[in-house]
Amino acid sequence: MAQGNLYIISAPSGAGKSSLISALLKDNHKMKVSVSHTTRSPRPGEVEGEHYYFVSVEQFEQLIDNDVFLEYAKVFGGNYYGTSLPMIEKSLAQGIDVFLDIDWQGAQQIREKVPDVKSIFILPPSLVELERRLIGRGQDSEEVILDRMAKAQDEMSHYTEYDYVVVNDDFEQALTDIRHILSAEQLKTRTQSLRYQGLITELLAK
Numbered sequence: 001m002a003q004g005n006l007y008i009i010s011a012p013s014g015a016g017k018s019s020l021i022s023a024l025l026k027d028n029h030k031m032k033v034s035v036s037h038t039t040r041s042p043r044p045g046e047v048e049g050e051h052y053y054f055v056s057v058e059q060f061e062q063l064i065d066n067d068v069f070l071e072y073a074k075v076f077g078g079n080y081y082g083t084s085l086p087m088i089e090k091s092l093a094q095g096i097d098v099f100l101d102i103d104w105q106g107a108q109q110i111r112e113k114v115p116d117v118k119s120i121f122i123l124p125p126s127l128v129e130l131e132r133r134l135i136g137r138g139q140d141s142e143e144v145i146l147d148r149m150a151k152a153q154d155e156m157s158h159y160t161e162y163d164y165v166v167v168n169d170d171f172e173q174a175l176t177d178i179r180h181i182l183s184a185e186q187l188k189t190r191t192q193s194l195r196y197q198g199l200i201t202e203l204l205a206k
């Protein structure tokens with residue numbers, strides 16, 4: 001069976017990553033989003049095991065010692081965020097594409113370990129609009145929003161490390177751009193050779 005593709009999506013907080021990923025999940029496409037572990041507190045409405053696995057610093061450090069993480073980093077407010085390996089491996093082996101919503105530090109670690117990972121960076125149309133979206137989301141205090149805005153330019157300065165860049169101005173357009181990326185990736189020779197192994201053997205038989 002063909003292996004699923006591993007995708008990284010990064011963006012400054014508020015650029016629209018989660019909204020775009022949720023919309024993609026509704027497409028008729030075999031894909032999953034990896035659920036990370038974090039030491040940050042849940043926001044209202046966030047569900048354990050759906051948005052994150054919420055753990056203490058001690059639990060997170062135990063998981064690091066047990067080599068559970070494919071990557072991990074401290075992202076906001078000194079909180080740990082990490083991607084655990086077992087679920088990803090299982091899904092990819094079942095031919096399911098897996099999306100990682102992670103920051104640039106995690107992306108760098110994964111590129112070292114999984115050279116054929118595909119990465120997409122989402123940019124906001126402006127800093128003013130980014131702040132408007134963070135405020136509009138209504139999930140963070142003023143202090144946290146200031147922290148997220150301060151980190152936004154640091155995150156965005158890494159955009160050249162990614163394979164694709166999508167500007168999330170018009171939501172539907174950004175979604176279409178990502179769908180095109182997924183389609184193109186599925187048509188890559190390496191992926192098609194695995195999917196059509198039988199056909200190719202038949203076509204090339206003497």
Ligand SMILES: Nc1nc2c(ncn2[C@@H]2O[C@H](COP(=O)(O)OP(=O)(O)O)[C@@H](O)[C@H]2O)c(=O)[nH]1
Pocket residue numbers: 010011012013014018036037040071072073075076081082083101102103104105106107
């Ligand atoms: N390295 C790494 N970053 C992560 C992971 N999970 C989430 N992040 C990143 O942590 C940042 C903050 O996430 P969060 O606090 O949920 O706020 P959000 O920006 O609104 O999604 C985002 O840039 C996420 O992409 C992870 O497992 N590893």
Ligand SMILES: Nc1ncnc2c1ncn2[C@@H]1O[C@H](COP(=O)(O)OP(=O)(O)O)[C@@H](O)[C@H]1O
Pocket residue numbers: 011012013014015016017018019020133134136137168169170171172
């Ligand atoms: N293209 C867009 N135009 C206007 N608002 C958007 C757009 N994309 C996302 N949003 C809104 O911006 C806010 C932040 O989006 P979210 O997906 O939570 O960002 P992230 O996951 O990158 O932090 C949400 O309220 C979302 O509905």
